[in-house]
Every structure is written in C-alpha cells, then in structure tokens.
Amino acid sequence: MTPHLLLTLPVAIPLATLALCALLQHRPALQRAISLLGSAGLLIASGLLLRAVLDGTVLATQFGRWAAPFGISFVADRFAAAMVVITGLMAVAVSVYALTSGAKERERAWFHPLYHGLLLGVTGAFLTGDIFNLYVWFEIMLIASFGLLVQGGTRAQLDAGVKYVVLNLLVTTLFLLGVGLLYGLTGTLNMADLSVALPLVPNQGLVGTLALLFLLAFGAKAAVFPLFFWLPAAYHTASAPVVAIFAALLTKVGVYAILRCFTLVFGGTLDFIGPIVGVLAALTMVTGVLGAAAHYDVRRILSFHIISQIGYMLVGLAVATPLAIAGALLYVLHHIVVKANLFLIAGAIRLAGGSYELKRIGGLHRSAPLLALLFVVPALSLAGLPPLSGFWAKFLVIRSSLEAGHVALAAVALVVGALTLYSMLKIWNEAFWKAPTELSLRAASEWRARGAARAALLLPIAALAGITLTIGLWTEPFVDFSILAAEQMLGREAYVQAVLGASASAAPLPMSLPEGGAP
Amino acid sequence: METLYALSFGALLAAALYLLMSRQLLRMVLGLLLLGNAVNLAIFVAGRLSSITPPLVPEGALGMATSANPLPQALILTAIVISFSLVAYTVVLFERAHRALGTLDPDAMREAEPRAEAAP
Numbered sequence: 001m002t003p004h005l006l007l008t009l010p011v012a013i014p015l016a017t018l019a020l021c022a023l024l025q026h027r028p029a030l031q032r033a034i035s036l037l038g039s040a041g042l043l044i045a046s047g048l049l050l051r052a053v054l055d056g057t058v059l060a061t062q063f064g065r066w067a068a069p070f071g072i073s074f075v076a077d078r079f080a081a082a083m084v085v086i087t088g089l090m091a092v093a094v095s096v097y098a099l100t101s102g103a104k105e106r107e108r109a110w111f112h113p114l115y116h117g118l119l120l121g122v123t124g125a126f127l128t129g130d131i132f133n134l135y136v137w138f139e140i141m142l143i144a145s146f147g148l149l150v151q152g153g154t155r156a157q158l159d160a161g162v163k164y165v166v167l168n169l170l171v172t173t174l175f176l177l178g179v180g181l182l183y184g185l186t187g188t189l190n191m192a193d194l195s196v197a198l199p200l201v202p203n204q205g206l207v208g209t210l211a212l213l214f215l216l217a218f219g220a221k222a223a224v225f226p227l228f229f230w231l232p233a234a235y236h237t238a239s240a241p242v243v244a245i246f247a248a249l250l251t252k253v254g255v256y257a258i259l260r261c262f263t264l265v266f267g268g269t270l271d272f273i274g275p276i277v278g279v280l281a282a283l284t285m286v287t288g289v290l291g292a293a294a295h296y297d298v299r300r301i302l303s304f305h306i307i308s309q310i311g312y313m314l315v316g317l318a319v320a321t322p323l324a325i326a327g328a329l330l331y332v333l334h335h336i337v338v339k340a341n342l343f344l345i346a347g348a349i350r351l352a353g354g355s356y357e358l359k360r361i362g363g364l365h366r367s368a369p370l371l372a373l374l375f376v377v378p379a380l381s382l383a384g385l386p387p388l389s390g391f392w393a394k395f396l397v398i399r400s401s402l403e404a405g406h407v408a409l410a411a412v413a414l415v416v417g418a419l420t421l422y423s424m425l426k427i428w429n430e431a432f433w434k435a436p437t438e439l440s441l442r443a444a445s446e447w448r449a450r451g452a453a454r455a456a457l458l459l460p461i462a463a464l465a466g467i468t469l470t471i472g473l474w475t476e477p478f479v480d481f482s483i484l485a486a487e488q489m490l491g492r493e494a495y496v497q498a499v500l501g502a503s504a505s506a507a508p509l510p511m512s513l514p515e516g517g518a519p
Numbered sequence: 520m521e522t523l524y525a526l527s528f529g530a531l532l533a534a535a536l537y538l539l540m541s542r543q544l545l546r547m548v549l550g551l552l553l554l555g556n557a558v559n560l561a562i563f564v565a566g567r568l569s570s571i572t573p574p575l576v577p578e579g580a581l582g583m584a585t586s587a588n589p590l591p592q593a594l595i596l597t598a599i600v601i602s603f604s605l606v607a608y609t610v611v612l613f614e615r616a617h618r619a620l621g622t623l624d625p626d627a628m629r630e631a632e633p634r635a636e637a638a639p
Contacts, residue, residue: 132594139601146608150615158616159630162544165609166625169551170539176598177558183591184565237631 003059006052007074007127009045010084013038014091014120021112028107032099035112039095042119043088050081056488058498060129068499069190073129077495078485079329083126083256086336089467090248091119093460097344098241100453101351106239109151115245117144122249126256129499131265132179132189134257138172138221145250148242149234160234167220167230175217181210192499194265195492204268211266211273218261222254224314225283228307232291235306236299236356240347243299247306248340252332255313259328262317263489270320278318278409285311285416292423296358298346298431301423302339305382308416309335315397315413319404325486327396330478334381334389334471341378341464345371348457349431351450354443358427363436367444370458372432377465379428381472383421389471392479524564531557544613544623548606555602559595566591 017038024031053059053076060075062068076084098111121141128134150161183189185206186197201207220227231251235243262270262277288308292301313335316328346356352368353361365372381388394417401410436444447454471478488494531553538550566588574586613623620628 132597136597136601139605143605143608146605146612150612153615153619155619156630158612158619159628159632161612162616162625162628163631165612166539166547166551169605169609170554173551173554173558173602177561180558180562180565180591180594183562183594184567233632 001048001052003052004061006045006049007059007061007076010042010049010088010123010127011074011120013041013045014116014123017041018113018116018120021116022110025110025113028104031107031112032103035116036092036095036099038116039088039091039119042123043085043092046081046084046088046123049076050085052076053078053081056484056494058488058494060498068501069188069193072133073190073192073499074127075129075192075495075499076127077488077498078481079256079259079489080126082329082333082481082485083252084123086333087119087122087126087249090245090336090340093340093464094241094245094248094344096456097244097347097460100456101347102239106151106241109153110147111151111242114144114147114151118148118245118249120144122253125253129191130189131182131191131194131261134191135172135176135179138175138253141250141253142168142172145246148246149238151242152239154237156237160237164230164234167227171217171220171227174213178210178213178217181213185210190499191260191265192496195267195496196500198265199268207266208269208272211262211269212276214261214266215258215273215276218254218257219280220254222251222258222310223284223307224254224280224310225287225307228284228287228310231307232300232303235303236297240343240350244340244343244347247302247343248336251306251310252336255310255328255332258314259317259325259332259489263325264492264495267492274318274320277314278406281311281314281318282409282412283311284308284314285412289416289419289423293419293426296426296430298349298356298358298427299343301427302342302346305342305420305423306339308420309339309382311416312394312397312413315401315406315409318409319397319401319406320490321400321404322483322486322490323396324400324404325489326479326482327393327400329485330396330482331393333478333482334393334468337464337467337471338378338381338390341461341468342375342382344457344461344464345375345378348461349375351457352440352443352447353431354437354439358430361431361437361440361443362434363432363440363444365432367436367440368447371461374458374461374465375428375432377468379424380421381468383424384417385421387472389468389475389478391472392475396479396482520568521564524560524568528557528560528564531560542624542626544617544625547625548609548613551609552602552606555598555606559598562591562594562598 020034021031058077062071062073064071121137124137146165150157188197198207223231285308288304291304295301313328313331316324348371350356353364355361381390384390384394398410398413535550535554538546570585570587572586574589576583617623
C-alpha cells in the first residue's frame with residue numbers, strides 16, 4: 001500500500017463508519033454491525049501502518065498535493081503509529097462491551113456515530129503533522145465527547161457537562177491563540193518546518209512564552225495539576241463504555257501533544273520547560289493519588305488515578321533522556337490498556353454488585369469470581385507490581401530519573417505507587433472481599449442470569465487483561481520498541497526529512513545522545 | 520494599525536475573561552463567544568496587515584508583488600465555523616441544564632459533586 005493510503009485509512013475508516021452509522025440510526029441491528037466492523041477495520045488499518053514504520057521509516061504524505069510546508073501533512077513515526085494501534089485496540093474492546101447493558105438507550109442517543117467521531121478526532125490528532133490541523137482534530141474529538149458525556153440526559157450529567165464543556169472550550173481557544181501567535185512568529189504551521197524555524201527566531205524569549213502557553217493548553221487537556229478539576233467533576237457521570245474510552249484516549253491525546261510538541265516543535269526550549277514539567281508532574285501524581293484515597297465510589301477513585309498516572313508520563317519529559325522518554329511512551333501504552341480495562345470492570349462491578357458505591361456492595365469474589373480474578377490483573381498493574389506491565393513502565397521512568405539525578409521525582413513516583421496500591425486494595429476489600437450486602441445479593445442473582453450479555457462484558461475485559469499480562473511477561477520487544485521510538489523522537493532528523501524532503505535538516509536535541517541502553 | 524488591532528484584541532480578551540468569571544451561564548457563553556473572536560483577531564494580525572489587494576493572481580501572471588495574506592483568513596474561517604457549532608451546542612446544553620437543575624449559577628449546580636460529600 002502507498003504511504004498515502006496507509007496514513008489516511010486510520011482516519012477515513014472512522015469517518016466512513018460515522019457517516020454510515022448516522023444514516024442507519026433507525027436500523028439498530030445493522031448500525032451495530034457496521035460499528036463493530038468499523039472498529040475492527042480501524043485496528044487492521046492501524047496494524048498495517050505500524051508494520052510499515054517498524055523498521056524506523058517515517059511515513060509522510062501531503063494532502064491535495066500541496067508541497068510541504070504549505071499543505072497539510074500527515075506523518076507517522078513509531079510513536080504515532082503505536083498510539084493509533086492502541087486506539088484501534090480500545091475501539092474494538094469498547095465496541096464489544098458497549099453491546100451490553102444499556103445499549104438500547106445509548107443507541108437512541110446516537111452512541112455509535114459519536115463514538116466513531118471521537119475515534120476520528122483521536123487518530124487524526126495522532127497522525128497530523130500540522131499544528132493548526134491538530135487544533136481541528138482536538139475540536140472534533142471534543143464535540144464528540146460532549147455528545148457522549150451527556151447521553152443519558154440525567155441531572156448529574158448535565159451538571160458535569162456544563163463544567164466539562166466550558167473548561168475544554170476555554171483551553172482549546174487558548175491553544176488556537178498559541179497557534180496564531182506561532183504563525184505570526186515564524187510564518188509556518190507545519191510542525192517539522194516549525195522545528196527548523198523556531199531556533200532561528202531572534203527573540204527566543206517569545207518562543208519560551210509561547211511554549212508555556214502550549215504547555216498550559218495541552219496540560220489542561222491532559223488533566224495536569226493544577227488544571228485537572230474538570231476530570232473528576234465529569235467522568236463519573238458517563239456510562240461505563242463511554243467513560244472507558246474517555247479514560248483511555250482523551251487525556252492521552254493531551255499527553256501525546258505535549259510529548260510531540262516539546263520534542264519536535266519546542267525542542268529547543270526543553271532546558272527551561274523541563275524543570276517546570278518536573279514540578280507539575282510531581283504535584284499531579286500526588287494530588288491525583290490523594291484524591292483517589294479519599295473517595296469511596298469506584299469511578300471516582302479511578303478518575304483520580306487517571307490524573308496521578310498522567311504525572312508519571314510527564315516525569316519522562318521532565319528528565320528527557322532517551323530512556324526517560326521511552327519510559328513515558330511505554331507508560332502511555334500500558335496505561336491506556338489498564339485504565340480502560342478498570343473502567344470496564346467498574347461497569348461490571350455495578351452490574352454484579354448493584355452499585356458503584358463501595359459502601360453499598362460486597363462479596364463479589366463469590367458471586368463473580370472470574371470478574372474478581374480479572375480485576376486483580378489491571379489493578380496490580382496500575383499500582384506497578386511485578387511482573388505486570390505497570391512495573392516495567394514505572395521501572396523505566398524511575399530508573400531514568402535516578403540516572404539523571406532527579407532523586408526527588410523518583411521518590412515521589414515510588415510513594416505514589418504505594419498509595420495507588422492502597423486504593424486498589426480498598427476496591428478489592430470493599431467490593432470483592434467483605435461480606436455481601438443485601439443489594440449485592442439481589443444483583444448477584446440477576447448477574448448469574450445474564451448469559452450472552454455477561455460473556456460480552458467479560459470478553460473485552462479478559463482480552464485487555466491478557467495484553468497487560470503479555471506486556472508484563474514478555475517485556476523486551478515492548479521496551480526495545482519504546483527506546484527506538486524515543487530515540488527517533490529526540491533525533492528529529494528522520495521526521496523533518498520525511499516531511500520536508502532530504503534537503504532540510506534539524507539539529508538533533510542536545511540530550512539525544514544514545515546513552516540510555518536497554519535496562 | 521497593528522496597535523489598534525492589538526488594543527482591540529486586549530479589550531476583547533479582557534471582556535471575555537471578565538464574563539467567563541461571572542457566576543451566570545449566559546454571560547459565560549457570551550464570554551466564550553468573545554474569546555473566540557478575540558483570538559480570531561489575533562490570528563488576523565499575526566498574518567501581517569500588509570495590503571488590502573485581494574490575493575487573486577491575474578490571468579497570465581505568475582504571481583503578484585503585494586496582496587493580503589490569504590492563509591490567516593482560511594484559518595479564521597475554519598475557527599469561526601468550529602466556534603459557531605460549539606457555542607450553539609453550549610447554548611443548548613446550558614438551556615437543558617437550566618431546565619433540569621433550575622439554576623444558572625454553576626456554583627449552585629452540585630449534582631455531580633454534592634456539597635456535603637459523606638466522609639468515609
């Protein structure tokens with residue numbers, strides 16, 4: 001396949017599925033089949049894309065045959081392709097899960113078109129090589145998420161929607177302002193071209209200020225301290241499949257944008273951005289995990305953990321050695337799988353136990369033993385226990401920060417890991433281990449009566465747990481891949497040349513000397 | 520001319536932030552609308568206010584010496600469309616929220632995060 005096709009299919013498939021699902025709104029069975037097919041198609045297309053970039057080539061294409069940097073470019077390096085693959089994987093898992101409880105109500109509220117709209121925005125944001133285009137994909141993702149969040153139309157959802165919408169609109173407008181000023185400074189919007197042009201700007205103070213504006217905008221998207229409060233205010237009101245796909249992808253698009261922009265576009269400002277990111281990362285980890293420790297609603301605990309885990313990914317950028325960036329990449333990939341899975345499990349806990357409220361349920365280890373077993377894998381992986389995927393991701397991040405002399409960051413990361421284990425054990429003790437409540441007993445008999453629906457719930461959960469175990473037990477290829485992807489990002493040369501042609505060259509970042517090596 | 524644009528951008532931004540900080544959803548929508556327009560103005564100035572000649576190359580010519588910069592206009596057009604649709608959605612959402620929750624004060628909306636969260 002041509003690079004053009006490989007790069008456009010992961011965007012074209014969700015777009016086509018979105019259109020078809022919208023047309024088939026009054027044919028639920030057909031719509032469901034198309035939606036599943038669309039998710040599977042996205043996974044296959046993204047797999048082909050990953051295979052094409054695995055050897056280190058960077059694929060790039062220009063839309064409308066406008067030569068770069070004048071047209072819109074789509075670019076895929078190892079990192080972008082891996083993100084698209086994991087998006088496809090989540091798309092399939094959540095599509096299958098969404099066939100179960102509450103599917104009819106969701107489908108009446110246009111679940112399938114909105115869901116594929118969300119995937120469209122996410123894959124577009126991962127693949128675009130143009131910063132204004134990135135803004136457009138952000139907005140597509142946002143408007144789909146607005147629709148999905150308030151699907152039930154309940155009072156809590158409307159309340160959550162108001163806060164989520166205002167904060168996210170404000171932040172994307174700031175991002176747009178940053179894009180406009182960047183254009184005023186350099187006359188280009190192409191990210192590869194910007195990475196060449198920005199170091200030549202005479203007034204580097206302005207570049208630094210703009211870098212901070214972008215950090216603010218993307219940081220709020222990624223729920224970084226102190227701009228995280230929209231997330232725990234909103235996520236727990238959505239239905240289980242919706243919040244699972246939100247938790248997997250939305251904040252991670254913010255993290256992707258931060259990693260991409262500060263290695264490529266603003267690579268030169270990393271010296272002074274790094275320490276700021278380090279402080280923010282530590283505060284994000286701590287506030288997130290403390291918020292989780294205070295709550296007794298499964299979804300709220302998990303929402304706060306999204307925040308604390310974002311902190312680990314930022315540690316990678318703060319340290320900014322190849323090994324640290326590799327740790328951040330592995331962390332993003334591992335976290336998407338684990339977090340989506342935990343939210344899917346939370347939905348199953350509500351069905352099997354009767355409530356999300358830990359005080360009101362209990363005894364699930366007996367009434368839903370398979371679910372209990374499947375909970376343990378992602379929960380311990382989130383806390384970072386060996387031999388699961390979270391251990392290796394944390395290991396890389398902490399080892400690289402110790403190597404670079406950031407002892408305080410490493411210490412915070414370790415303590416937060418222990419506190420994560422505490423709140424995972426809280427869910428285990430309350431929901432699974434303690435004596436069943438009356439509510440849970442009633443729910444358990446209904447749970448046992450669900451035949452096929454229960455299988456559709458547990459199948460994606462088991463598959464995602466399987467991926468977590470695979471990354472944990474067969475780590476080497478994943479770590480090697482992350483290190484290669486990190487070196488490719490910090491090297492920049494391949495990315496810039498793929499977009500602008502062989503004549504252009506960007507100086508590699510000073511910290512990109514390959515000294516990390518495999519652990 | 521740039522100074523005038525910069526001052527109007529500042530005034531619009533200040534008004535938008537003032538409205539966004541009020542405790543009334545309707546004012547917040549207006550604030551978002553003004554903010555979007557302020558940013559559009561900033562993009563417009565960022566593209567330089569060089570000439571008012573339309574960027575249309577005459578037939579037979581290979582280029583033109585001076586013209587208005589078409590790129591910021593394309594960007595602003597995109598941004599206007601996006602902000603229009605998002606503000607339209609926001610207005611509908613706020614109206615639904617007002618009907619369901621009976622208030623326009625976002626601080627008084629405590630459905631998702633109840634004020635007296637039962638301490639464990």
